[in-house]
Amino acid sequence: MFQAERIRHLPPYLFAQIDKKIEKKKNAGIDVISLGIGDPVEPTPPHIINRLIEAVKDPINHQYPSYYGLAEFRKAIAGWYNRRFGIQLDPDKEILPLIGSKEGIAHISVALLDCGAYTLIPDPAYPVYDTGTILTEGKAHFMPLLKENDFLPDIGKIPGNIAKKAQIMFLNYPNNPTGAIASEDFIRDCVDFAGKNDIAICFDNAYSEITFDGYIAPSFLQIPGSKEVGIEFNSLSKTYNMTGWRIGWAAGNSEIIDALGRVKTNIDSGIFNPIQYAGIEALNSSQDCIDEMCDIYCRRRNMVIDALAEINIRVEKPKATIYVWAPVPGGYTSSEFATHVLEETGVVVSPGNAYGPSGEGYIRIALSVKDDRLREALDRIKESV
Numbered sequence: 391m392f393q394a395e396r397i398r399h400l401p402p403y404l405f406a407q408i409d410k411k412i413e414k415k416k417n418a419g420i421d422v423i424s425l426g427i428g429d430p431v432e433p434t435p436p437h438i439i440n441r442l443i444e445a446v447k448d449p450i451n452h453q454y455p456s457y458y459g460l461a462e463f464r465k466a467i468a469g470w471y472n473r474r475f476g477i478q479l480d481p482d483k484e485i486l487p488l489i490g491s492k493e494g495i496a497h498i499s500v501a502l503l504d505c506g507a508y509t510l511i512p513d514p515a516y517p518v519y520d521t522g523t524i525l526t527e528g529k530a531h532f533m534p535l536l537k538e539n540d541f542l543p544d545i546g547k548i549p550g551n552i553a554k555k556a557q558i559m560f561l562n563y564p565n566n567p568t569g570a571i572a573s574e575d576f577i578r579d580c581v582d583f584a585g586k587n588d589i590a591i592c593f594d595n596a597y598s599e600i601t602f603d604g605y606i607a608p609s610f611l612q613i614p615g616s617k618e619v620g621i622e623f624n625s626l627s628k629t630y631n632m633t634g635w636r637i638g639w640a641a642g643n644s645e646i647i648d649a650l651g652r653v654k655t656n657i658d659s660g661i662f663n664p665i666q667y668a669g670i671e672a673l674n675s676s677q678d679c680i681d682e683m684c685d686i687y688c689r690r691r692n693m694v695i696d697a698l699a700e701i702n703i704r705v706e707k708p709k710a711t712i713y714v715w716a717p718v719p720g721g722y723t724s725s726e727f728a729t730h731v732l733e734e735t736g737v738v739v740s741p742g743n744a745y746g747p748s749g750e751g752y753i754r755i756a757l758s759v760k761d762d763r764l765r766e767a768l769d770r771i772k773e774s775v
């Protein structure tokens with residue numbers, strides 16, 4: 391059957407591929423432990439679930455939700471920004487609820503990117519930035535994230551002719567997959583660069599709340615001038631163990647929010663109302679559940695770092711996210727090592743090069759697996775090298 395040219399440029403989704411591999415091993419009777427996908431195993435906190443249950447019983451909530459999200463949900467997001475970062479956002483013009491931030495990240499290119507124009511994309515990165523670019527027939531310019539630069543892109547290395555033709559710059563800190571964080575100074579430099587070159591910054595802050603050792607992550611929107619040049623994506627997925635619920639948002643520049651809203655209202659019908667009510671509950675009630683999750687991830691992070699040290703892989707403790715980005719042992723490529731670990735131990739880790747060519751030489755270990763299974767996986771890996 392005929393397939394559009396642009397689909398042929400789209401690689402199979404990384405985690406869909408990993409899922410297939412796991413399935414195959416499991417069918418062969420192997421006890422697979424997946425450290426491949428960042429997907430919290432702890433349940434969504436009960437007060438959030440209870441709010442959904444209550445809302446779902448009301449037939450008014452079975453109808454089409456409003457396209458731009460419930461006004462109360464947008465207000466709850468604005469209130470959260472105010473309490474958490476001390477910033478003011480207009481809930482009607484500067485906030486757009488999303489069916490998970492992945493959806494908005496993919497659609498932002500439809501809203502902002504002309505055919506043939508450039509997006510500036512970190513390498514390695516969450517694969518969806520490039521997906522949007524491919525589907526809208528834009529061109530990607532990859533910005534290497536190197537260890538010697540603390541996994542921050544070197545803005546000065548972006549060629550002038552590409553900066554001129556760029557319309558979107560994606561940034562993601564705390565970073566998936568490297569676990570790196572960005573200083574406010576770095577973000578300020580990006581805001582300057584974007585202003586000078588008329589580029590929209592799309593800042594992905596999915597891990598803003600998953601931080602350790604006293605580190606508190608900034609919002610892109612607290613940087614002066616940021617609202618003139620960009621938006622921030624955030625999501626309840628990682629913060630409240632709600633990946634399956636599909637609820638997030640974009641916030642910031644009103645013209646970008648308007649453009650993204652125009653795309654979405656023509657394509658989808660918004661988030662199921664009971665999920666939005668649950669989202670309001672999550673944002674407005676006690677945030678203690680986040681501290682509990684951060685303690686859990688911090689403990690697992692330390693388990694991973696210590697186990698890797700025992701096999702002579704030295705990694706600095708990441709201050710945020712649910713990932714450890716570790717160099718592979720000498721003599722292996724990323725793929726070879728990930729394959730070796732899977733074949734020898736039944737443990738899934740993702741090969742760094744799957745996130746972009748500069749990820750070569752690394753693997754990503756996700757901390758979203760119960761402690762005893764993580765311990766077992768680490769023991770198996772130790773034994774195999």
Ligand SMILES: *Cc1c(COP(=O)(O)O)cnc(C)c1O
Nearest residue numbers: 490491492516566596625627638
């Ligand atoms: C998990 C993740 C998201 C969040 O995706 P949702 O669609 O909101 O579940 C966004 N960006 C990055 C980098 C992520 O790792």
